[in-house]
Amino acid sequence: MKALVAAALVLFGLPALAQSPQEAKPLEPGREALAIPYEKYTLPNGLEVILSVDRKLPVVSVNVWYHVGAYHEQPGRTGFAHLFEHMMFQGSRNVADDVHISMLEQLGATDLNGTTSFDRTNYFETVPTHHLETALWLESDRMGFLLDAMTPEKLATQKEVVKNERRQGTEAAPYGLAREAAWHALFPLPHPYHGDVIGSMKDLDAATLDDVKDFFRKWYAPSNATLAVVGDFDVAKTKALIEKYFGSLPSHPKPTRPTVAPVKLTKPVVIRHEERIAQLPLLSMQWLTPAYFEQGDATADVLATALGTGKASRLYRRLVLDKQLAQSVDVTQQSQGAQSVFTLNVVARPGVSTDTIQKEVDAVLDDVRKNGITAEEIQRARTRFDTRTLAGLQSIGGFGGKADVLQSYNHFVGEPSYVAQDLTRYETVTPEAVKQFAKETLSPDSRVILHAVPPARKQAPVEPKERR
C-alpha cells in the first residue's frame, strides 16, 4: 500500500485524477472493511490469476503485473524497463499500431496507464463491465505477440517520447538534476538502482531493437506475470475468458531474480549543486534503509510521519513555525524490494542558507536519537496509515487502487489479501524502536546530503521591497 504511494515510478503518461492524500482514524475493532475476498490460481503456463468481486459500480479493472523492473536492467541500459513499458502500447500481432489507449478511451475506460518501478512493471485499465473481454484481449495480445509488430521506427519514436519525459521530470524540473546526483551517490555503480527508473539519455539512446526482443523473451512470459481482475464481473464466465485468451500463450520457467549485495554507506557524501530551475534552496538528506517488509521498514514509516507530516510534526514545527527558516518539509520512507531510501527534504525560505537548515535538522534528529518519539506520535501515525489504507480501497483499479493493492502484496509477500497484516506491523513499533532506528540506521555518518542552491542572483530578496 504505502510502497505504492512512495515508490519511484515512471508513468506511461496519461493524466491521473488529482488525489489529495488525506487520512483518518483507526479501524479497530475488527478492521472488517480491510478484508478483501479474492481467489487466486495459476494457469499451466505459469500465469498467476487473482479474481476479486466488488459490485459497487458497473465497472471492472484489469491489471497485469510483470515481475520485472529497473532492478533487472543490464549495465549500460538504465531506463530500459520503462522504455519497454512504452513499447507495450505500440501494437502487437492482432492489435493495430498505437491504438491500444485510443481504443480503451473510446469505450469509456478510466484509470488507464502503465507504470514502472524498480521492482515491477504494471498495466491497467478500468472498463465498463460489458467491455471486459476487450481488455483481456488487448492484454493477452501484447503478452503473447508483442514482437510480431515491433519495428525500429516505433522504438525510435518512443525513445524520443521517453527522453522528453525525462526532461520534464529531471532536466526541466525543480531540483531534478540535483536529486538525480544524490540518487547516483546513494547507489554507486554497478548497483542496478544507480540509474533511477527513468535512466540516462545516453543509455536510452543506446537501446536497440534486439534489447527489446531479448527483454520481452526473458521477462515478459506468462510465468513472470500476474493478472488481476477486480470489480463487477461473473466469476465463471471470466475464468473461461481468461483461459481462452491467456491459456495457450507460450511460456518458459519463471526467470530468476538477480541478487545484489546491499550498498553500505560508510561516510557522509556531501553534494553541492548549483540549481538552475528552482528559486529556493533545498536541503535533502538520504539514508539507505531496510527493504520493504524487512525489520525496520515500518519503524521508518512511523518516524517519517512524526518528523514531517502535518503542521505539528517535529520538523515543520521547528523549521517552519518556530524558526521560520523553511518553507516546507517532506519526509518519506520509500520502500523498495532490494533496499529502501529514507528521504528528508527541506525547502528553505528565500536567502536562508542550507547549512543553517542542516544544523536545525541535525538538532531534531539528535533529539530523536537520544529520546525517541512519544507514544502519542506513534498512535497518530498508525491512525493515518489505517485510514489511508481503507481509502485506498475505494477505487477498484488505477494507481494504488484495490487491484494494485492485491498485486503488490502478492508480489512482495505472496499473499494478496495482506492489508490487515501489513497494518499490524505498525502495532509493534515502540518509542524505543524508533530511537534505535534513528541512532543506528539514520546515522550522521552514513548519509547523502544534498544542497541544491540557486545562484545568488536568482534568489529572491528576503523581504521584497515595497512598491512605490
Next chain:
Amino acid sequence: MRRLITTLVTVSLAGCASQQKPASSETPATPPQATQPTAPADAESFRATKPEPGKPPELVLPSFQKATLDNGLTVLVSTRRELPLVFAGLTFAAGSAQDPAGKQGLADLTYRMLLEGAGSRDTVALDNAFGDLGVSPFQDVAADGAQVGVRVLTRNVDAALGLLSDVTLRPTFAPKAFERRKKQQLADLVRRLGQPTALGQIVFLSAAFGSAHPYGHSAAGMPDTVQALSLEDVQGFYKKHVGPAAAALVMTGDVTLDEAVAFAKKHFGTWKSQATLPAAPPTPKLTNREQVNVVPKPGLDQTVVIMGRPAIAAGNPDEFSLELATTVFGGFFGSRLNMNLREDKGYSYGAGASLDPRLGVGPLTSYASVRSDVTGPAVKEAMGEVSGLKSRPITEKELEAAREGLIRAFPGAFESVEGLGSSASQLFRKRRPMDEFNRTVEGLRTATAADVQRAAEKYLDPATLQIVLVGDPLLIQEQVSPLNLGKLVPVEPDTQPGVTRAGP
C-alpha cells in the same frame, strides 16, 4: 467532464482522437521461443478480431441531494455506503475571483489562515486535534470558490465537524500567525515563479483575460500584491464573503441527507453573517492575438507551450458540443494533438487540451512541454491542428469515439468519497442544478455533428488563441519568428515587485 471531478485546474496530458499511425515499414514476425508447443494457428484465429462487447450496463451517475438550513446554509449530500468513510467539507462561494484589485492572493491567504488557529487552539493544537482523528485537513482555493475538508471514518464525523465548525466560524486570525503565514505565501510564490509550467499559467491567465479581470490572475497572487496584504484585509474578506448564505456543507459517503442536516444544524445552525453570494465575473473582452508572450528561461531543455482563450461559462448551450470538440482536438490521449506531437513526432511527453467552464466564462487551454530544439516545429504542428479543425472537419468516427468515451467513463470517475465531495463542491461553486451530471450526459448524447463542428470552428479559431512560451529566448526567437504568429514580447512575472514586466 473530468473538470468536475478534479478540483485542481490543471492541464492534463490526456487526449483523444484520430488514428494517426506512425509510419511503419515492416513488421518482422519473431515469435517468442517457447518451451511448450504453440497451438496451431487456426485454433488461435479468434485473436484476429476484437471481441464484441456484451450488453451495456445501466449508466450509473452520481446523485446529489440538497437541503437548506434556516440561516441559508446549503447542505449537499451524495450517499455511498460501501465503506465506513465520509468526506465532510465546507465549500465557500467566494474565491480568487473576489480578490480586490491590487490585492490578488487575498482569498488564498484568508482561507489558509482558517487553519492557523481556531476556537481555543493555535496552529499546532489544531493540527494535533485533527491528527488525533488521524486526519490532515485538505484545502483548495480556486477562482470560483474554496473548500476545506477531511476524509474520516464514519464514527469520527461528529468530532471532525466540531473542528471544521471552529475553523469556519471561529478562526483566530492571530497577528503573529498572520505575519508568519504571509511570509510563507510569499516564499511559496518565489517557489512557483521558479517553475516553468506555473510561470506559463500565470502569464496565460493575464494574456487571455487581461490582468484586471477576476480570472486574470492565479489564486496565489503575485509577490507585490501579497506583500501589500494586511490582517485587516483578511478579516475584511472573511466578513464580506464567508457566511452561511455563501457556503455549503458537503458530505459524501457513509451518510444520508437527514443525518447531514442534523449535523449541519448541530455544528453550523447558529452561524450568522452578512456574507452574500458574489456575482459571476463579467464576460471578458475577446481580442485577437496581437503578440506571442515569451517568458525567457535561457538554456531550458524544454519549452512550455500554452495556447488558449476565454471560452464559455458552465451552463452555456455550447458547453457539451465544445467539450466533444476539445476532446477530439486534445482531450484524450488519442486526440489529434497528442497523436501528432507525442506519438508521431516524439516532440513531447504529452500534449493536451482541456475546457474549464466556470461560473463565469472560463478558459480553454492547450498545453505541451516540448524539446527546446523543436520549439518552432512543435508550435507549427499545434497551430496546424487548430486550423485543421476547419480544413479537416471532425469525422463521425472521431465524434462517436469522444461521445461514447466521455459518457461511459462517468461511473468509473466517481469511485471515491473525496471525488464525490469535490464534484459536489464544484456544483455549488458554479451554481449548477443537482442533476447536472444527467444533463451533461444528455448534452453529450444529443450534440449533433453540426453543433460540434460549429463549436470547434468558433472557439478554436486560430486568430483568437493567445500563445505563451516559456523557454530559451534565443531559440524561440529563431524558430518561432518565421511562423508569423505575432510579435514576440518578453514577459517576466518577476520575483521583484511589479507584476509583469514587458520588455522591449
